[in-house]
Amino acid sequence: MGVKLDAIDTVVAGRFNPHIISPPWLAKEGIIAEGETVEAQIGVVGRAVVFRFKTGDFIWQVDYNRLVVSAEKIADTASVVAKVIEKLPHTPITAFGNNFHYSCNLSEWKGCLPRLENVGMDQLKEYGDVQSMGWKASISQADSVTVNVEMSIEPTESPPKVSVNLNYHRQVNAAADLVTAAQRFEEDRKASATLLESLLREKVEQ
């Protein structure tokens, strides 16, 4: 078994009212099915004001600065987010991003891993128990997309794990821009797999 896509998140940065984007409102607007099972996971606890709930395959997280829709399988989280913004077109938004999280056990990873000159895991171990090692890059592409790649190795996980997160970030200032960007979800997903295979030389398991 090689690396697998194990989670997807679509994130919108802007100004949100978590009291509006709630399961009853989503049902009323037809974004989730009426009567769909809702598992509320987080309300207002302690310091944080974050509303988190699960509807079907999607996990929602809404706070005053961000709307996040996640799935732990291949599901178009971007189109769900787009439906919300279409219903709230005057929401001030600044950016939209699709995130693809790949991971696998270190023993199964056959591709490249981060390394600084001649400093690798073996050298770090001389100084103590290596908790994690990582690498990140931000790539500005011609079509106004910034691809943020983050790779980390966590040797203390059991079993030791490699994770690669690819974020396809776009600046958006209006609902219509976001809807257009959301339509590129599948394109982004395929691009993330291609990047993993061509750059890191690790084949993505279907």
Next chain:
Amino acid sequence: MSTTTIDRRPSNTTTVDRLAFEPADFAVLRDAGQESRATQAPDTLRFEYEVSNFQRTVGRQREVVRSAIVKKIVASDAPDEYIQTVIDTLLSSGRPGRLDDAIDILAETGRVLPQFILETLAQQQGTEADEDYWYVLIRAVGKSKLPSARMLIQLLWSRSPEAAVEALRDMGDDDSIKRLRAIATSEPSEFIRQMAAEFIEECSE
């Protein structure tokens, strides 16, 4: 200035030495700054999944997952956010044992726990109404048996006297027993006095 190299060895090699590639491989590479990362999933989002999954694990696997969660908190650049995530995720889960799960994790986080508590108090957040929130923190302090534990329990007494008495029992050392004796005789609340008396009896058995 150091340089990085691309290792072109076949992809089926497994040594750590093959782990290099260089920025020049990208058509365009730039540090786009914080702004372009605004839509990355929050660091703690994946961590939330791990904490949620922890509640579903059993036996040896449970120990392994708990240990991994603790390591992540301690190694994090922002342990406060991770501690907050543990508390939020577990307390809001509604699952039986959620308070004990949170206490067990936080008790193992060492020095970051007092820092988190002092920071929370300084920000005047975590209100009196968040009874479970403070219950978990106070009990975790007691279980941690850190040098500053008794001072913190005293500091947090008004947030949850019940948790504070239990935390003193968890500490179980001579000074904590002495404090429990004082509580058993002088505390205005009969319920708290009784709790303290029971714990003293337990400890002397």
